[in-house]
Amino acid sequence: MKAVGVIVEYNPFHNGHKYHLDETKRKTNPDCTIAVMSGNFLQRGEPALVSKWARTKMALEAGIDLVIELPYAFATQKAENFANGAISLLSALHCEEVCFGSENGTIDDFTSTVSFMKKNQQAYDHTTRQYLKEGYSYPKSASLAYSSLANHDTYVDLSKPNNILGYHYVKAIHDQKSSLKAETIMRTSAGYHDERFSHESIASATSIRKALFSAERDIKEIQNYLPQSTTKWLSAYFEEYKLFHRWEEYFTLLKYKLLTSSPSELANIYEAEEGIENRLLAFISESTSFQDFMEKIKTKRYTWTRLQRLCVHILTNTTKDQLKKINENPVATYIRLLGMSQKGQRFLNHVKKDVEIPILSKATGFSDDLFTLDQKAAQTYLAIFPEPLRTQLLRQEYAKPPIRFNEEQQIYL
Structure with a gap:
């Protein structure tokens, strides 16, 4: 079959x-x-x-x-x-x-892009790091690095979300294999x-x-x-549960978790990097909703999606050590x-x-x-x-x- x-x-x-x-x-x-x-x-x-x-x-x-x-x-x-x-x-x-x-819609372009990136991985990684140093988020840095190396007429446009996936x-x-x-x-x-x-x-x-x-x-x-x-x-x-699940329904849980955690505890959570835990702690007390909290903590360097994923991992207490082990053999x-x-x-x-x-x-x-x-x-x-x-x-x-x-x-x- x-x-x-x-x-x-x-x-x-x-x-x-x-x-x-x-x-x-x-x-x-x-x-x-x-x-x-x-x-x-x-x-x-x-x-x-x-x-x-x-x-x-x-x-x-x-x-x-x-x-x-x-x-x-x-x-x-x-x-x-x-x-x-x-x-x-x-x-x-x-x-x-x-x-x-x-x-994009053409599978051959994806295959060509994978081959191109494998041949140019070192240059891509170097250029991505340069953009990160300029304060861009990782997705933006990666997109800029790729754009500087690849001809979009030949390869897939990796600034598009479904193309990236x-x-x-x-x-x-x-x-x-x-x-x-x-x-x-x-x-x-x-x-x-x-x-x-x-x-x-x-x-x-x-x-x-x-x-x-x-x-x-x-x-x-x-x-x-x-x-x-x-x-x-x-x-x-x-009709049965009287709700749809969204972040606002979980904001009280997130606020409690943050207010009862130390910076060192939060630093062990997956996706907590470069002291971002201190920014979360600085704004959580005065935030009145999840939307309000996200607007306060978002910066040029940290995308909304990455911050949301960090918040999910805080709720589930998913640590760097746990996902590091899994990511070694994903x-x-x-x-x-x-x-x-x-x-x-x-x-x-x-x-x-x-x-x-x-x-x-x-x-x-x-x-x-x-x-x-x-x-x-x-x-x-x-x-x-x-x-x-x-x-x-x-x-x-x-x-x-x-x-x-x-x-x-x-x-x-």
Whole structure:
């Protein structure tokens, strides 16, 4: 059976994702489509809008056959680590192809760019350090260094967010000596960071979340940008829990954590560099919201995304030592199943005897360094709920089996 993989957050699943999924299937003609999906916290350092279980249902009803979780240690890191973890999972499952969205849209350009960067790594690293000394953030320094070396008519524009991820997917395939074949599909209509609606049916997840968090809009007003299944599960989640997850819901926890931590304790947290912990402590007392706090601590050198990721790691108490060990060998050590269609189950039955890492249907009784961080992430994500709901949801986190979906009858088994 031929499987194609997509690497996603689905926060939430929207029409742009549906376009990418349909085009992926058209281009690769797979027997099974696998989504490697981030869990409780995301690459930009944000809590997922709704639970991974609700997002899994959105994915299954949209046509994904198998949903597996990208562990916290990869999901909340920069593009290189994010890509390494995701590609290692698809490779472990003997997936044949991976298809990603990009602003470029031509896979040969990504392959050429990876080759170019390998030949020019020393010059690239030197130039990046020079820009860092001038006070630019690392992403900006890296982008400027690349622009000074590469001809964008020949190579991929690495100032674009999806191109950056795509480059690291192709690089991870090369570095891991994976047999995966990469394909790409050009993004359409809405940019990754767009905050406004500019198309009648396609919008970025950023603009959709912004609308959801606005007091002037409700789900009905953004339903043109979402498949019906997404609208259904967003509505059901809000009706049951009376919230969507966002940083403001966690600000009290973050404030408590910062106010009860010493500079030396914070300096041990992953992504705390160059004394940034002192800046956080200097502004937290007077900050009235997460937005207010972020506006106070952001500088030219520290991007909003990096600061958010640092705040996530503070909440989960993820230390430099913990992630240093994982980053030395950035590959997944288990496969956590979140959901599957009947096609997905047939594919698993076909390959499982050849899969060399554990496949977890439930998370009880399993332990390793990666999974320990997933457990802390789950406890943090659910901490905003009152008891006994929090304990009930946490118990489900470990005991809940994969969601099973009959794609022909559109029912859950």
